[in-house]
Amino acid sequence: MVNEASRGSAPVVGSSIPSAGRHWGRTFWQRAAPVVYGLIAGGVLLLVMGKNPIAFYWTTLESGLLTWSGLMQTIIRLAPLLLMSAGFIVAFQAGLWNIGGDGQFLLAAAVVAGLGAPALGVMPFWLVLPLLCVVGFLVGGAWTVVPSLMKAYYGMNEIITTLMMAFIGINLANILIKGPFLSHVTLVPQTDVIPWVYLLPFIPGTHIHVGIVIALVALVLVHFMQTRTSYGLRLRILGASPRAALHAGISVKRDIVTAFALSGGLIGLAAAVEVLGVWGYVRADWNPAFGMTLFAIVFLAGLDVLVVIPFVFFFAVIQIGGHEAARQAGLPNDFLLLLIGLILFFMVLTEWARTRGWLARLRGRHAGSMAAAAEEAAGDG
Amino acid sequence: MDSIFTADFFAAVLSGAILAGMPLLLAALGETISEQAGLLDIGLEGTMLLGAYAGFVVTNWTGSYWVGFLAAIAAGIAVSLLMVVFCVRMGRDQIVVGIAILLSMEGLTSLLHAAQFGQSYPRLDAVPAVPIPGLSEIPVVGPSLFTQPLIVYIGVALVFVVAGLLSRTNLGLDIRAAGRTPVALDNAGVDVMKIRTVAALCTGALAGLGGGYLAIVTAGIFVPFMTGGLGFIAIVIAMLGRGRPVWVLIGSLLFGVALSVATALQLAGINVPTDVVQMLPFVTVIVALALFARQSYLPAALAQPFVRGRR
Numbered sequence: 001m002v003n004e005a006s007r008g009s010a011p012v013v014g015s016s017i018p019s020a021g022r023h024w025g026r027t028f029w030q031r032a033a034p035v036v037y038g039l040i041a042g043g044v045l046l047l048v049m050g051k052n053p054i055a056f057y058w059t060t061l062e063s064g065l066l067t068w069s070g071l072m073q074t075i076i077r078l079a080p081l082l083l084m085s086a087g088f089i090v091a092f093q094a095g096l097w098n099i100g101g102d103g104q105f106l107l108a109a110a111v112v113a114g115l116g117a118p119a120l121g122v123m124p125f126w127l128v129l130p131l132l133c134v135v136g137f138l139v140g141g142a143w144t145v146v147p148s149l150m151k152a153y154y155g156m157n158e159i160i161t162t163l164m165m166a167f168i169g170i171n172l173a174n175i176l177i178k179g180p181f182l183s184h185v186t187l188v189p190q191t192d193v194i195p196w197v198y199l200l201p202f203i204p205g206t207h208i209h210v211g212i213v214i215a216l217v218a219l220v221l222v223h224f225m226q227t228r229t230s231y232g233l234r235l236r237i238l239g240a241s242p243r244a245a246l247h248a249g250i251s252v253k254r255d256i257v258t259a260f261a262l263s264g265g266l267i268g269l270a271a272a273v274e275v276l277g278v279w280g281y282v283r284a285d286w287n288p289a290f291g292m293t294l295f296a297i298v299f300l301a302g303l304d305v306l307v308v309i310p311f312v313f314f315f316a317v318i319q320i321g322g323h324e325a326a327r328q329a330g331l332p333n334d335f336l337l338l339l340i341g342l343i344l345f346f347m348v349l350t351e352w353a354r355t356r357g358w359l360a361r362l363r364g365r366h367a368g369s370m371a372a373a374a375e376e377a378a379g380d381g
Numbered sequence: 382m383d384s385i386f387t388a389d390f391f392a393a394v395l396s397g398a399i400l401a402g403m404p405l406l407l408a409a410l411g412e413t414i415s416e417q418a419g420l421l422d423i424g425l426e427g428t429m430l431l432g433a434y435a436g437f438v439v440t441n442w443t444g445s446y447w448v449g450f451l452a453a454i455a456a457g458i459a460v461s462l463l464m465v466v467f468c469v470r471m472g473r474d475q476i477v478v479g480i481a482i483l484l485s486m487e488g489l490t491s492l493l494h495a496a497q498f499g500q501s502y503p504r505l506d507a508v509p510a511v512p513i514p515g516l517s518e519i520p521v522v523g524p525s526l527f528t529q530p531l532i533v534y535i536g537v538a539l540v541f542v543v544a545g546l547l548s549r550t551n552l553g554l555d556i557r558a559a560g561r562t563p564v565a566l567d568n569a570g571v572d573v574m575k576i577r578t579v580a581a582l583c584t585g586a587l588a589g590l591g592g593g594y595l596a597i598v599t600a601g602i603f604v605p606f607m608t609g610g611l612g613f614i615a616i617v618i619a620m621l622g623r624g625r626p627v628w629v630l631i632g633s634l635l636f637g638v639a640l641s642v643a644t645a646l647q648l649a650g651i652n653v654p655t656d657v658v659q660m661l662p663f664v665t666v667i668v669a670l671a672l673f674a675r676q677s678y679l680p681a682a683l684a685q686p687f688v689r690g691r692r
Contacts, residue, residue: 049496097476099423146667156670157679159421160620163613164663171660178654292480299477334491334605341485345467348478352471 031302034350035314038343045338051329059328064321072208077316079211080274084290085308086215086222087140087266088298093226094259095239096151098144100162101267101291103169108139108268110173110191113275113282114181117192125198133214133272140268141261143169148260152253158260170287177284189284200277209277218266223305235259293337296344315340393645394638395526400599402637403536404429404591404608405615409629410543411457411587412619417547418580419560420468421684423479426612427486428460428585429592434490436593437603441503446597450532450590453597457589460486461581469577472686483612491605498603505601508532530598537630539587544626556580557624560680563687573687591615620679621666636662 043053063070084101091098112132119128147161183192200209226232234255238245245252270290275282297315301308322336408425415422422428435456440449460482467478508530516527547553558566559576567573595611596603614636622629643658 049492146671150671154670157620160617161667161670163617164667167610167614168660168663168667171656171663174656175654175660178656292483296477296480296484299474332491332495332605334488336488337484338488338492341481341483341488344477344481344484345463348467348471348473348481352467352473 030350030354031300031307031311031347034300034346035311035343037346037350038339041342041346042335042339045342046329049331051331056325056329059325060318060321062321063324064317064319070320070324072206074313074316074320075208075212076278077320078313079209079215079277080270081290081294081312081316082212082215082309083218083270083273084267085294085298085301085312086219086305087263087270088294089303089305089308090222090226090235090259090266091263092298093239093303094235094255095242096148096256096260096263097159098147098162098260098263098267099159099295100143100147100164100166100169101294102287102289103162103166103173104140104143104264104267105271105290106173106287107143107169107176107271108136109271109275109282109286110176110181111139112136112272113191113194113279114176116194116276116280120194120198128198129200129276132276133269136268136270136272136275137265138268140271141265143268144260144264145257148257151260152256173282174284177282183281191281194276194280196280199280200273209273211273211277214269214273218269219305219309222266226305231255231258293340296340300343300347390645394642397641397645398634398637399526399529399533400637401640402633403533404595404599404611405618405636406540406630406633407536407591407594408588408612408615409618409622409633410539410626411584411591412616413622413624413626413629414543414547414556414580414587415584416619416683417560417624417680418556418577419563419680419682419685419687420464420577420581420584421475421479422461422464422581422584422588423476423616424460424464424482424486424612425479425584425588425615426608426610427483428457428588429595429608429612429615430486430490430606431460432457432589432592433596433607434493434592434603435589437505437596438497440505440597446505446508449597450593453589453593454586455589457585457587457592458582459585460589461585464581464585465578468686469574469581472688475684475686487606490603494603494605502602505597507601508598532594532598536590536594540626540630547624547626552576552579557680559687560682563682567687567689573689577687588612588615617663617666624680 039057043057046053046056064074065071084105087104088098088101112135115135116128116132119132123131143165144162147156147158147165150156150161151158177191178189181191183190185192200211202209203213226236234245234250237248237250238252238255238259242252245255274288293315294312297311298308301311318336318339322339323333326333326335408429412422412425432453436446436449436453439452440446443449463482464475464478467473468475510528511531511534512528513534519527545553547556555566555571555576556579558569558571559573559580563573566576591611592608595607600607615633618629618632618636621632639658639662643653643655646653646658
């Protein structure tokens, strides 16, 4: 049943599942090369449009990384991006396509922002913040339950269900913001504002809220889970081959549901950190749409929660700095989307170039490692 | 309460449903062909955007919306060439390539739009509607359903063309085999790559046309990100249609009604939150799936690259 179920959506990323022992330098260059090619291609494009690519990239770097305020903004942006990436990676590694990240993010954001101000009225603020982070985690996680149960028990393809739940989540967030959570103080439909002083505290000496610390701790925990626990191994096997997982006696249904919930939970936590660290409220129709670009970036990083850090950092720099660079060059901000798209195409190309010709050898090695993993899992249980 | 459900109201909902549903229908029809051939085109939204842009620009230049539709189709085919090269030929991950297509087309069309129309915002003339003699005189339904631009009738005809193609031709059989068991198709002496290439190009053409319709007929203007998730809704419709174009037509009209009914209600003086109405079809589908669906019905080899000789 589960075999039948998972065939249609079996992960095609098997070869990029990281092994425990990796060659850091080489792996990193292999993963960073497409970024360089993409930037060069983007530069050529800028030249064609009569803009100065060196000036563009320099402004990006300068206002996203080399000035203190730009660097702080980049690090602030890093927090939700890293948490969301971790959420995607947990699901993708288990071979589960959680496409509905934006819905989980927005719904969690709306609930956290909506509950924030009222909660401050009834309990002390040092209790409210962690509680709201938990709420964000729970809401994000809860939004995956329908797709994951349908995947686990009916074999329903999760791409379609998470996508639908994302649309529902985005609309529901708006309904909540315009309905029960509507602030009666402002003209624009939005939630009540959590007073600035009650937002996440800054790291001493900076204006960077502690979200980044939460994100890094969460990433390390996820890395530990993936590499040092039997649960992490089970999820890797599930991702590599659902059939092998079933034969190894893994409770596939339970693991699908928990991995999905963890994925959505981390994305919900990302929303909580962004709302409680930066905004203090959520406006109707607000959608930063981090999902699709981060989707791309976690693939660039080979679905590795530690390798993803420099990539997301780079992305945050071009998001923050690119904004200013695009403004100065008279280009729309969306040039960055094109840049990310180009980088992805180059990633696909370089991967293809690496595997062409020795496909057979790679295949043999891959099959071997999977069998070993399955054996290991059997012994483990 | 009864008073608002007038003929005008239904007419507005119906014509709105067709206006909003046609791009969905065309794109979802395209996605159906791809999915049956084992290709999951997540970048559908990007294909639609380039189609919309090309359709708008060419119609604006030439003044002929037929040339515009052709340009939209050409643009869609151009985008699907990326799918062909990366996914069919190189066998790369379809979801990653799809997202690359989505992001780069969003960026590209926004960039091109800003470069050309940064200052002026030309609008296209309305596409003339052609009433079907006889049918268009039926009260209420007639003027709204059967007085449409010619392209709408072509779109509806395409449903049956695609249905016939998939179920009654050898090519359709090959396409479905490429999505179920490509190995068997290969053993039967048919080039899986070729079949999947044809399917991908059909998808591109239809999605491009869907985008073109959106820009030329529905909006009369191109705005960056104007598809606003329609491509993803089309993917959902195609998956729910299970490869049967008639169900794709029904699904598209259902979503079209949902997208237009809120506007119609507001015109009728009732303020129903758009969010609720837009959410309803998804809720309905999820509930229906949870209650009735007991198995996966997607082509077995969907989203799996085919490499000759690999098992």
